[in-house]
Amino acid sequence: MRNVIMISTDQQQVNAMGCVDSSYYTPNLDKLVDQSVRFTGAISTSAQCSPSRATWMTGKYPHQVGVYQIGHVLDPAEWGIAKAFNGAGYDTVYLGKWHLGLSPADHAFQVTDYRTDGLDLAGANEDPRFHSHRDAVTTAQALNYLEDYDGEKPFFMKLNWYMPHPNAPVDQPFELLERYAEQFPLSDMPIPRSYYEDDLSTKPPFQRERASEGESELTVALVRRDAQRYRAMLVLMDLYLGRIMEKLTEKGMLDNTAILFTSDHGDMQGAHRLRLKGVIPYKELYNVPLLLYVPGETPKRRVIRDLVSTAAVTGTLLDAAGIPVPKECEGGSLLPLLNRDEAPAEEQIFFEHYKAYWGRHPMIGVQTKQWKYVYYLEDDLEEMYDLRSDPDEIVNVAGHGEHDEIRKNLRQTVEAWWTATGALTRPAIDDPHSNWGK
Secondary structure, eight states: OOEEEEEEESSOOTTOSTTTOTTSOOHHHHHHHHHSEEEEEEEOSOSSHHHHHHHHHHSSOGGGGTOOSTTBOOOTTSOOHHHHHHHTTOEEEEEEOOOSSSOGGGGTOSBOOOOOTTOOOTTOOSSTTSHHHHHHHHHHHHHHHHHHOOSSSOEEEEEEOOTTSOOSOTTSOSOOOHHHHTTSOGGGOOOOHHHHHOOSTTSOHHHHHHHTSGGGOOOHHHHHHHHHHHHHHHHHHHHHHHHHHHHHHHTTOGGGEEEEEEESOOOOTTGGGOOSOSSOOOHHHHBOOEEEEOTTOOOSOSEEEEEEEGGGHHHHHHHHTTOOOOTTOTTOOSGGGGGOSSOOSSOEEEEEEEEETTEEEEEEEEEESSEEEEEETTTTEEEEEETTTOTTOOSOOTTOGGGHHHHHHHHHHHHHHHHHTTTTOSOOOBOTTOOTTO
């Protein structure tokens, strides 16, 4: 039985790796890419931490388990991935960010803490409240677990880094790691094309409001500063990844350990003149990195461009271990795609968002090869993009008459999915310790 490790970052864009975009420096992630299958069409079920992570734990969409937003608790009575691995005789390990209320132990993870001998900040902030420091601690815990591993039982480890998620004050949200920031001169930092080309005139009015106030009142200088700090955090994350991979190699475990690397959602990084995240449907937030390394597999494609949902993460991890994928896993498994020569003729992926800290605008969406369609449930607004002619999602064509039949079909499709999967009928459990949105 294979060991299985899922490694996740927080708020990493799909192209935020050096082998894809040379403005980043991620040599260890690039090496993992060389060993893995890279899914370029992975779409998060929700571009917010808690809902997206609820999907990872259950294989279901956020609304199906009542985790609509940050501050909602994942019900421990829900079927979960640790329960499946436990039942198959695995040790189950959860280290790092959780963000689902209660604790990983309440969801049947056996190991949720470990010793931190040899902790090396490697340029991380010395203040333990900062994400870089927390990630250093998590990395030390994981390294010590792997060092102590005796091979008696297989293990499933969920290793969760915070970076490059911001946690500094909102006017300067991205943590400054001086040791690494200097390799990214501000003058070299890229500005997204849509920063200049999208005035948001075709978009919902709350997006224009968002772009013109508070920390999202952007300038070129601010976008470049965010880009520099974002890249510096990913350098440190990459260093920690390298240490994990070195330990697996040193212990002779790579030949029997499947690895899935992904992120819960992306970051706007100034695209569409928007910052950070929120009730925004664009690719910068929803398209996430997803790498899959399965020893012994010989995939037909090293880069898979098929549209896939992060609802498939749970089933994929089980499948990689040889554990039957249960019906609870809404997204199934990605392993069968490794034996497929090309994407299917028809593809569609669903996603959702409920509320951001700056506004409640519940939305549901569907993406196909050519189209992205979004419907705002309470605002009665629509967005639709022709991804072939407008890959940067600049012109909302939902009101264009020549596309009206397509728009109606897509709306029917997403509403049928929403209704069939329960819509907003699952009651949420509020976390009494969270003040988010209150």
